[in-house]
Every structure is written in C-alpha cells, then in structure tokens.
Amino acid sequence: xxxxxxxxGGALIIxxxxxxxxxxxxxxxxxxxxxxxxQGLRERTGAGDVEVVEAAGLIALPGLVDLHxxxxxxxxxxxxxxxxGTRAAARGxxxxxxxxxxxxxxxxxxxxxxxxxxxxxxSGRCDVRPVGxxxxxxxxxxxxxxxxxxxxxxxxxxFSDDGKCVWDAVLMRRALEYVKAFDGxxxxxxxxxxxTAGAQMNEGAVSGRLGLTGWPAVAEEAxxxxxxxxxAHVGSRLHICHVSTAGSVEIIRWAKxxxxxxxxxxxxxxxxxxxxxVEDSPLGSYNPIYKVNPPLRTRADVEALREALADGxxxxxxxxxxxxxxxxKETEWAAAAMGMIGxxxxxxxxxxxxxxxxxxxxxxxxxxMSAAPARIGRVAGHGRPIAAGEPANITLYDxxxxxxxxxxxxxxxxxxxxxxxxxxPGRVVxxxxxxxxxxxxxxxx
Numbered sequence: 479x480x481x482x483x484x485x486x487g488g489a490l491i492i493x494x495x496x497x498x499x500x501x502x503x504x505x506x507x508x509x510x511x512x513x514x515x516x517q518g519l520r521e522r523t524g525a526g527d528v529e530v531v532e533a534a535g536l537i538a539l540p541g542l543v544d545l546h547x548x549x550x551x552x553x554x555x556x557x558x559x560x561x562x563g564t565r566a567a568a569r570g571x572x573x574x575x576x577x578x579x580x581x582x583x584x585x586x587x588x589x590x591x592x593x594x595x596x597x598x599x600x601s602g603r604c605d606v607r608p609v610g611x612x613x614x615x616x617x618x619x620x621x622x623x624x625x626x627x628x629x630x631x632x633x634x635x636x637f638s639d640d641g642k643c644v645w646d647a648v649l650m651r652r653a654l655e656y657v658k659a660f661d662g663x664x665x666x667x668x669x670x671x672x673x674t675a676g677a678q679m680n681e682g683a684v685s686g687r688l689g690l691t692g693w694p695a696v697a698e699e700a701x702x703x704x705x706x707x708x709x710a711h712v713g714s715r716l717h718i719c720h721v722s723t724a725g726s727v728e729i730i731r732w733a734k735x736x737x738x739x740x741x742x743x744x745x746x747x748x749x750x751x752x753x754x755x756v757e758d759s760p761l762g763s764y765n766p767i768y769k770v771n772p773p774l775r776t777r778a779d780v781e782a783l784r785e786a787l788a789d790g791x792x793x794x795x796x797x798x799x800x801x802x803x804x805x806x807k808e809t810e811w812a813a814a815a816m817g818m819i820g821x822x823x824x825x826x827x828x829x830x831x832x833x834x835x836x837x838x839x840x841x842x843x844x845x846x847m848s849a850a851p852a853r854i855g856r857v858a859g860h861g862r863p864i865a866a867g868e869p870a871n872i873t874l875y876d877x878x879x880x881x882x883x884x885x886x887x888x889x890x891x892x893x894x895x896x897x898x899x900x901x902x903p904g905r906v907v908x909x910x911x912x913x914x915x916x917x918x919x920x921x922x923x
Contacts, residue, residue: 489513490913491520495533495874497864499840505538507870510912514866531918533874536907537840540848541573541871543860545636545665545743546719546796547821549575549606551597552590553582558801558891560597563821564604565889566799568916570821571873571906572604574852574860579611580641586611586622588630595632603916607857610634612653612664616642621652628660635856638665640719641771643701645671650705654714663715663741663854666705668726669772673697678812680753680773688757688764690811693773695723702726706733706740717854718742720798722772724782731791741854743796744783746820746827751896752777760899766807766814767896770800787846788837794850797824801892819890826902829877834903840877859912870913879905889922 492505497515504519505512516522520530549563560577567575577594579585585594591608598606610627614620616639627634637657644650644666653664674697679685681692702718706729709716718730721742733740753774757763768774786792800817807814820827828847832838838846852861862868882901885893909917916923 489527490529490531492531492533492538492872492874493520495536495538497538498844499537502534505864505872507910507913510870512864512866512868512870515864531874531908535878536874536876538864539571539840539844539873539875540861540864541873541909541911542571542825542847543851543855543857544572544575544797544799544821545794545851545855546640547575547577547799548580548801548817549577549594550581550801552593556803560594560606561601562889562891563799563801564598564601564606565922566819566821568603568909568911568922569889569906570823571825571875571909572821573871573909573911574605574607574857576607576609576636576855578640579609579638580616584611584615585609586614588623588626591627591632591634592630603922604911605857605860607636607855608632608634609640609665610637612637612639612644613649618642618644618646618649621649621656624653624656624662625659628662635660635662636665636717637662638667638719640665640667643667643669643671645701647704647708651708651712654709654712654716658712658714661856663717665717665719666701667719668698668701668705670697670700673700679756679769680775682753682776684753684757695725695775698723698772699725699729702729706730706738709740710736710738715739716741720745720748720772720796721783721792722748722775722779724779727782727786727791731786734791741793742791743794744787744792745798746795746824746831747818747896748775748783749780749787749831750827752780755896764811766809766811767818767894769811769814769816770818771816784831784835784837787832788842793854794846795824795828796851797821801890802894803892807894817894819888819892819895822888822890823883823895823897823902825875825906826904827897829904830902833877870910872910873906874908876905876907877903879903881905
C-alpha cells in the first residue's frame with residue numbers, strides 16, 4: 479500500500495529556504511504548483527490545512543533531471559527495477575529521469591517504451607521518460623521504430639544505443655534526419671569499436687604499468703568529430719553522452735562556435751575520479767568498482783571537463799547510473815561489468831567538484847542538473863524556475879552536511895558505488911514532485 483502523504487488538495491509551505499542559495503524565503507505550494515513566494519507566508523495564510531516543512535539553512539533547487547539513467551527493467555530486475563531506481567532518484571533529489579534503452583528486450587518499439595513509461599507512472603516517485611534505441615536490438619544494422627516511439631504514449635524524444643556506438647555513418651545520418659520531424663535528439667555513445675576492441679581502461683601510463691589493454695581518447699574524439707559534422711550537415715540535434723576527454727571538450731567547443739545544435743553531458747564520476755585509482759585506491763588495486771564505460775581518465779582530463787561544465791561547453795551533468803548485481807562486479811577485472819551507480823551521490827559529487835572549487839554557484843548547478851537536461855530532453859514541467867505559477871518540483875539540500883558514503887543505506891537495488899567510505903559534502907533533505915513529498919528528512923515517504 480502506498481503510504482505517501484497526499485497533499486494534492488491541501489497546501490504546503492517550505493519555510494526559510496535559500497532559493498538557489500540566495501536569500502531565504504517561504505514557498506507556498508498549492509495544487510501541485512508554486513502559489514507564492516515571500517516572507518511569513520504561514521502566518522499570513524492562517525489556513526488550518528497547511529503543512530509546514532522547516533527549511534532554514536537549506537538550499538531550494540528545481541527538481542533535478544537526469545538524461546542518462548539505467549533502470550534495467552525489463553530484463554535485468556536483479557540489478558534494478560523502475561521502482562527501486564526511481565526511489566534512488568528521489569533520494570538523490572531527482573524528479574525526472576530518462577531510462578536508457580539497453581534493456582532486455584531492448585526499448586526499440588512503441589510497446590517496450592510504453593511499458594517502461596507506465597511502470598514509471600506506477601512508481602510515482604519520479605517521472606520516467608524512456609529513451610528509445612536508435613537501431614533494432616542495438617545491433618547497429620537498421621533503424622528502430624523511431625517515429626512509432628515518438629508517437630507512443632511515452633512521447634519519446636531522446637534516442638540512443640548507449641552502451642554501443644552507432645558506428646555506421648550512414649545509419650547515424652539517417653537517424654539524425656529522421657528525428658528532425660518530431661524535434662527529437664540522437665544521444666551518441668562515442669566509442670569507435672575498432673579502436674577499443676578488448677579495452678579495459680584508459681590508455682596511458684597506468685594501463686601500461688598494469689598490463690591492461692588501453693582505451694585511447696581518440697576513440698571517443700573521432701566519433702564526436704564525425705557526428706558533429708553530420709549533425710551540421712543535416713541540421714539536426716545531436717547530444718554527446720558521458721564526455722570524458724579534454725580533446726572531446728575542444729571538439730564540442732569548436733562545434734558550438736559554429737552555431738551547430740550540439741549538446742553534451744558529463745558524469746559526476748568523470749568530474750572527480752581518475753584512472754590512477756585502478757592502480758592505487760583505498761578499495762584496492764584492480765578493483766572493478768572503477769571499471770566504467772567510458773573509462774576514468776587522467777587528472778588533466780578531469781580539469782578540462784570541470785572547466786567545460788563551468789563555461790557551458792558541456793551543457794549538463796548526467797549520472798549514467800549503471801546498477802549491477804554483486805556477482806557482476808565482485809569478480810576479476812577482465813570479466814567484470816562496466817558501470818557505477820550514481821543517482822544518490824550525484825549532487826554531492828557536483829558540490830565537491832564544482833561548487834567547493836568555486837567553478838559553479840548554486841544557480842549554475844540548477845542550470846546544469848535541472849534546466850539544461852530538461853530542455854535537451856524536452857521534458858515539460860521540469861527544469862523550471864522556482865517561481866509562482868510553476869510546477870512545484872523542488873529539491874531541498876543541506877550543503878553543510880558531510881558524511882562517509884555507506885551504500886548499505888541506498889534505495890538502489892545495487893551497491894556498485896566507487897565512493898564507498900569517501901566523505902562527501904551535502905545531503906538531500908527533501909524532494910517534492912508536483913508538490914507531493916517523495917522524500918522528507920532524507921527518507922522516502
């Protein structure tokens with residue numbers, strides 16, 4: 479039975495929150511919308527049915543939006559389900575996520591994307607926007623039912639073969655041309671497969687010392703270069719998933735200088751972690767917890783990614799939340815699955831990497847973790863400012879909190895976090911989806 483509070487017919491006041499880290503104010507929520515912002519609203523309303531959430535010292539942000547979440551359902555419910563994934567999302571301050579297509583069966587038809595969309599509606603803690611596959615079965619041979627998925631109840635607008643690259647230039651061109659008809663976007667996993675055959679980690683000094691097959695930066699950069707040119711040629715929208723190298727940043731910066739419709743994302747882990755952790759880490763060397771696609775790169779790459787996110791070359795942060803069961807990660811490096819979970823730590827990592835380094839303020843965080851991803855994914859009602867008349871999708875965050883990461887308390891079904899034992903700043907205190915609390919005092923409601 480759903481025990482969450484139903485405040486749809488009543489009202490709620492968030493009292494004393496600093497909106498985007500600014501001056502404190504009260505936020506009156508009624509019927510799923512922000513009704514008023516001001517001082518002393520509780521005293522002025524005088525209504526008996528007003529719920530009050532005390533938020534002194536907390537930052538109010540627009541509900542976060544993730545462009546890149548693996549919910550695994552259908553097919554890999556041992557790793558995650560839509561229910562557990564959206565619980566994790568709510569705990570992380572998210573009110574909308576995009577569910578990637580590499581499920582089993584693959585989300586390459588209207589039927590599968592509608593199934594995922596309906597499961598998201600049933601979970602109720604986070605809006606779920608399915609991502610449709612670009613090619614049938616992610617095999618890179620022929621286009622999937624892009625139009626049918628766009629016209630379905632799920633209203634798909636983002637298409638990606640994430641986990642695999644659309645390596646065929648002709649197919650990529652056709653996909654870019656096709657999605658123009660309904661204002662869609664192709665989100666490319668930039669990985670030239672012939673340059674990464676058997677690759678295990680970033681190609682560099684560490685891979686050489688460890689004897690692991692290297693994953694060269696050029697394998698990412700070559701595909702990004704090609705696809706930026708293709709997107710410009712056909713006049714379509716291109717989004718680059720999980721950018722990881724300094725070279726990629728320069729290519730995207732060049733494409734944007736041309737006025738081309740190219741956007742890009744970076745993951746929290748690529749903003750904080752480096753490839754030397756594979757060799758020397760508190761969690762042990764050769765620990766598959768650090769095995770991810772694309773791989774962790776060098777400190778120089780991390781610095782370039784941070785600067786690019788700060789200056790807008792990279793548009794947004796996306797988690798690439800990739801849950802795996804224990805047996806798929808706690809094995810020898812070569813056999814281990816690639817991926818890390820990230821929904822419940824994303825905001826803390828961004829605070830550590832971007833806010834505490836002075837690269838972003840909280841308004842900048844709101845732009846890159848809410849407004850920009852909602853805009854790229856065409857998600858109505860999300861990424862909106864906290865203002866009267868707007869949907870009450872709001873996250874309350876305590877930037878002063880600090881705690882060691884303990885995955886035992888996660889809402890996600892999986893525990894493959896690279897941050898275990900690491901002390902990170904901040905804590906999501908509350909999340910509101912259209913005025914309804916999905917998280918209060920850090921706990922699911």
